[in-house]
Amino acid sequence: xxxxxxxxxxxxRDLTRNRWIAAYMLGFLLIAEGLFWFGGTGxxxxxxxxxxxxxxxxxxxxxxxxIHVYASREFVELLxxxxxxxxxxxxxxxxxxxxxxxxxxxxxxxxxxxxxxxAGTGGGALLALFTAGVALSVCFAxxxxxxxxxxxxxxxxxxxxxxxxxxxxxxxDGLVLGASAAFSEYSLERPLLALMAGNPVDLxxxxxxxxxxxxxxxxxxxxxxxxxxxxxIGTTVAVATxxxxxxxxxxxxxxxxxxxxx
Amino acid sequence: xxxxxxxxxxxxxxxxLHDVSxxxxxxxxxxxxxxxxxxxxxxxxxxxxxxxADAGVFSVNGQPADEAGAYRRHIGYMPQxxxxxxxxxVRDVLELVRALRPxxxxxxxxxxxxRLALEMDKLVGTLSGGTRQKVNAAxxxxxxxxxxxxxxxxxxxxPIASGILKDKIRQLRGEGRSVLITSHxxxxxxxxxxxxxxxxxxxxxxxxxxxALLERTGERRLEAAIAALMRSERARTADPLPESVGPLxxxxxxxxxx
Amino acid sequence: MTGRSVAIAIVASLAAYAxxxxxxxxxxxxxxxxxxxxxxVAAARDGDRIIINAGTWREATIVITAPNVTVxxxxxxxxxxxxxxxxxxxxxxxxxxxxxxxxxTGVSTLDDRAGIRVRDARRCLIEHNxxxxxxxxxxxxxxxxxxxxxxxxxxxxxxxxxxxxxxHLWYSPGARxxxxxxxxxxxxxxxxxSTGGVTxxxxxxxxxxxxxxxxxxxxxxxxxxxxxxxxxxxAVMYSHGVVISHNRFEHSWGAAAYGLLLKExxxxxxxxxxxxxxxxxxxxxxxxxxxxxDNDFLQNGWxxxxxxxxxxxxxxxxxxxxxxxxxxxxxxxxxxxxxxNWWDAYRGxxxxxxGVGDVPFHPVRLFALIVEEHPASLVLLRSPMVGILDAAxxxxxxxxxxxxxxxxxLMRPPR
Numbered sequence: 001x002x003x004x005x006x007x008x009x010x011x012x013r014d015l016t017r018n019r020w021i022a023a024y025m026l027g028f029l030l031i032a033e034g035l036f037w038f039g040g041t042g043x044x045x046x047x048x049x050x051x052x053x054x055x056x057x058x059x060x061x062x063x064x065x066x067i068h069v070y071a072s073r074e075f076v077e078l079l080x081x082x083x084x085x086x087x088x089x090x091x092x093x094x095x096x097x098x099x100x101x102x103x104x105x106x107x108x109x110x111x112x113x114x115x116x117x118x119a120g121t122g123g124g125a126l127l128a129l130f131t132a133g134v135a136l137s138v139c140f141a142x143x144x145x146x147x148x149x150x151x152x153x154x155x156x157x158x159x160x161x162x163x164x165x166x167x168x169x170x171x172x173d174g175l176v177l178g179a180s181a182a183f184s185e186y187s188l189e190r191p192l193l194a195l196m197a198g199n200p201v202d203l204x205x206x207x208x209x210x211x212x213x214x215x216x217x218x219x220x221x222x223x224x225x226x227x228x229x230x231x232x233i234g235t236t237v238a239v240a241t242x243x244x245x246x247x248x249x250x251x252x253x254x255x256x257x258x259x260x261x262x
Numbered sequence: 263x264x265x266x267x268x269x270x271x272x273x274x275x276x277x278x279l280h281d282v283s284x285x286x287x288x289x290x291x292x293x294x295x296x297x298x299x300x301x302x303x304x305x306x307x308x309x310x311x312x313x314x315a316d317a318g319v320f321s322v323n324g325q326p327a328d329e330a331g332a333y334r335r336h337i338g339y340m341p342q343x344x345x346x347x348x349x350x351x352v353r354d355v356l357e358l359v360r361a362l363r364p365x366x367x368x369x370x371x372x373x374x375x376x377r378l379a380l381e382m383d384k385l386v387g388t389l390s391g392g393t394r395q396k397v398n399a400a401x402x403x404x405x406x407x408x409x410x411x412x413x414x415x416x417x418x419x420x421p422i423a424s425g426i427l428k429d430k431i432r433q434l435r436g437e438g439r440s441v442l443i444t445s446h447x448x449x450x451x452x453x454x455x456x457x458x459x460x461x462x463x464x465x466x467x468x469x470x471x472x473x474a475l476l477e478r479t480g481e482r483r484l485e486a487a488i489a490a491l492m493r494s495e496r497a498r499t500a501d502p503l504p505e506s507v508g509p510l511x512x513x514x515x516x517x518x519x520x
Numbered sequence: 521m522t523g524r525s526v527a528i529a530i531v532a533s534l535a536a537y538a539x540x541x542x543x544x545x546x547x548x549x550x551x552x553x554x555x556x557x558x559x560x561v562a563a564a565r566d567g568d569r570i571i572i573n574a575g576t577w578r579e580a581t582i583v584i585t586a587p588n589v590t591v592x593x594x595x596x597x598x599x600x601x602x603x604x605x606x607x608x609x610x611x612x613x614x615x616x617x618x619x620x621x622x623x624x625t626g627v628s629t630l631d632d633r634a635g636i637r638v639r640d641a642r643r644c645l646i647e648h649n650x651x652x653x654x655x656x657x658x659x660x661x662x663x664x665x666x667x668x669x670x671x672x673x674x675x676x677x678x679x680x681x682x683x684x685x686x687x688h689l690w691y692s693p694g695a696r697x698x699x700x701x702x703x704x705x706x707x708x709x710x711x712x713x714s715t716g717g718v719t720x721x722x723x724x725x726x727x728x729x730x731x732x733x734x735x736x737x738x739x740x741x742x743x744x745x746x747x748x749x750x751x752x753x754x755a756v757m758y759s760h761g762v763v764i765s766h767n768r769f770e771h772s773w774g775a776a777a778y779g780l781l782l783k784e785x786x787x788x789x790x791x792x793x794x795x796x797x798x799x800x801x802x803x804x805x806x807x808x809x810x811x812x813x814d815n816d817f818l819q820n821g822w823x824x825x826x827x828x829x830x831x832x833x834x835x836x837x838x839x840x841x842x843x844x845x846x847x848x849x850x851x852x853x854x855x856x857x858x859x860x861n862w863w864d865a866y867r868g869x870x871x872x873x874x875g876v877g878d879v880p881f882h883p884v885r886l887f888a889l890i891v892e893e894h895p896a897s898l899v900l901l902r903s904p905m906v907g908i909l910d911a912a913x914x915x916x917x918x919x920x921x922x923x924x925x926x927x928x929x930l931m932r933p934p935r
Contacts, residue, residue: 003362006358006361006362007358010347010350010354010355010358011347013349013350013354014347014348014349014350015349016349017349017385018348018349041842043819043842044842047842047902050902051902051904051907054902054903054904055904071345072347073345074341074343074344074345075344075345075346075347077312077341078339078341078344078346078359078398078401079359079362080310080311080312080331081310081311081312081334081337081339081341081411082331082334082359082362082363083331083332083333083334083335083362083363084331084362085330085331086331169904169905170904170905170908171905173900173903173904173905173906174905176897176899176900177890177897177900177905177906177909180894180896180897180899180900181890181893181894181897184893184894184896188894188896189896192896192897192899193899195899196899202899202900202903205902205903206899209901209902261307261312261313261314262307262312262313
């Protein structure tokens, strides 16, 4: 069997038995089911869940991912001493981290929606929410892998991961807000949309909002948002950019893995 | 078995290997010794392809080292302290490494000698350090490698397991295979080693048979001979070894930049 | 006596008065004495009934000048304007038009062509007609006390500039507009200088502009209508004494789209309506002394935008749920009051268990003010950073208008 698949399967088997991953999945399940329990309609639950996804998915992917890659160091060295190419080992190893992470989110949050048969949530909205959650899992798992492969000091690595989380979830948007206030005399729609594409967390948020919270967005941007994200092409571009946000840190991590000394 | 020429490795400002050229004989056990930070682990990692030399070339079994790592088909490696993913069963780990080398010949003798059949369904995270090290050793010997690289192999093993492992090493040598071994226990090396390679501050200071080393230093025991090498090295660099430090004094826990 | 019973009484008494004149039936088409509608109309006298049989009738604009005439279609006769002219004009009092398919006036920029025009005529009754693809559907000018009911009016493929209104009233007081279905016109229902009207049970949707548009029309009532997916929503302007109750305003999206826009309305009642999924549910500008009670604001972008120019408007018993912003305003001063509403964003407690929260609720979020000032910052909607900002502002309110407070927020939804 293919080396990528073998290493991936081992990682998958390890992490599906990991209690933190189980807790993570259970957490999403309880939150989503709890929101339904307290009388939320499907779209309301999806919107509340979006806030959790934007904060928790990057945090868990970064912190858990960094620690996991550090903890796998010795095993990776053992595998590297086998007659296998590094690239294949890396891909298998990364999939073994990213798939359990995104799977735990998708299954945990997905079961309540399946149970309530969507509860009035549009198919597009559900697809956007789960695409966003999975893409953020993969993107930040890649960032975490890159950090752990670049920094031998584990404490520093985890600190860096936390820094990335703060920067992407809070600081970046603060700067955007500051910029939109500082340059409010200019036409800011297009630059701001570009800025949204510059941060995967924002991109994921906007992607979901165009499917779920159109009322407010249409009020302001109207045509621009419609043109940019509402159309099939716009959505495709947004999803493609999100994928690029997964690919870029992954490529950096792969390069690091390929070149570094263990 | 291994032919290394002018291997050079630098970590930042620290030059870890200076033009090391060393040959490891086929069918012999070579002890790789030297103080902390002498470059032993770096040399092993370069041979395994875990680290890359800045300069120099080496071949294993006449096959030059390549990016894809095909030459590693000949190598069995036992790292100093193996850590496996905690939630894998022993069986999963063994199956994974077997599947990675599907065409290699098998030698499952250590698995039965260490009675690992009883541990097969346990999660690695629940194993004792000694059992983990047995699994580690079993993996290194699993594919009848023509070159075995053992980094502190008996650390953490009980005397019985340690004895089994040493017998296994002797058996392989008898079959004409090569073994490269590092250990802090010089008496253990003395039992096993045919050759000695001595590294100090990244320089290869001695490479030859144990007999030649004893003759050169005028000592009768390997431990004393190594200590003599150490002293002369310190004297040469005007950094004499303090009286209180015995032959083993320079061998606490291994910490090297990786 | 209500407007409806007055109208019924008038129609009944007129019918009784007309009967002794030995009214005749003039039948057009298959088996009838008349080959054209025009000839039957020319022959019609006070109180006659013109019966039009099935078929397609392409004639010059038909003008009814005899009073108290009934024009009645059998088997949905089609009156076709051939894209060139208005189809039917009522120019006499007490005329009834029913059962017709009126279609294809064509587009003109010179005249306001209408499928059915009522001109300087009182007490008309336009009912059960199918009004298709006309510039204007039913057009009442200077015609008092008319009833327009149960008509199905639609237009397709026209833009705002090449489309007229579905039901258009101009200087036509005392009208009753009931149970019509209007779709795809410029404005679904249009009132100008038409006071005292009652509009109930209509569905107005997919309008190019407003589902309902009225100006300078005092003392009108709007009840139980549905306005949905109209490009700009509903606009009610420059009037006083307006009652808008139990209507549904749904899915009006856009920068200038409002579930209900109130501009310069003096005194009135907005009660029991549902605003769902609009960019802005209720927009109030320069309007005062409004009672806004018992409405549901659900899943709107902005539930209510109340500009500082609105004074003494009182919100009570309303339910706010699932809106991106509950209340927004353009000033730190607040001239309207909120009291005893239910807010899904309220996180207070009720120690004495009287159903009223012990902590006041500030419905204007800091982010709503920021967006009002810097519209582009809306791209940060539902960002975690914005959540932190709002939470901080809730703890230390320094920027949001402190006067805009619900001191008695309800603990349970009122409905």
